[in-house]
Amino acid sequence: MTTKPTASNRADYPHFHVLQTRWMDNDVYGHVNNVVYYSWFDTAVNHFLMEKQALTIPNGDVIGLVIETHCNYFAPVSFPDMVHVGVRVANIGNSSVRYEVGIFRENDVTAAAQGHFIHVYVDAATRRPVKVPDHMRTVLQTILRA
Incomplete structure (x- = not known):
């Protein structure tokens, strides 16, 4: 028997990226379509990596490919809501990273949705897995879940 997921709290996430919903x-x-949430996940994580200079997009030697993604929905989000996308790292492997993401309406304490995705980092030319670069690993540890 699986347990029913529960919404996380804003305090569970060390980094946030704010996005404006669009019509x-x-x-x-009358609510944001489920595919948009996955776009928010990707945007928030990649923005964090670029902001911290942990990943050079699009011309870096290493790129992250999404190999798994999941989302649970708890409350609707609609235009013109502002969303705060919380980001944390659950696990850093040899070549992969599991990111956990929470979607919060502007002033809400509990997540309207939450999920995860896993990046496998690969050589941009060969698309073969590579070790998570040391600088990226250091940056990711700053948002590693306790």
Whole structure:
């Protein structure tokens, strides 16, 4: 038997990236479509990596490929909400990193949605896995979940 997921709290995430929802993000049901959440995950993580100069996009020698992703939804988000995307690292492996992401409406304490994705870092030319670069590993440890 699987346990029902529960929403995380804003305090569980050491880094945030703020995004504005767009009119086109809403679906026919009046809330942000599920595929947009995955875009927010990717945007927040890659923004963090670029801001900290841990990853050079698009011309670096190492790139991250998403190999797994998952999301649980707890409350609707709709245009014109501002969303605060919380980011933390759950695990740093040899060539992979599991990121956990929480989606919070502007002033909410609990997540409207949360999930994870896993990057495998590869050589940009050969697409073969490589060790997570030392500088990136150091940066990722700053948001590693306790």
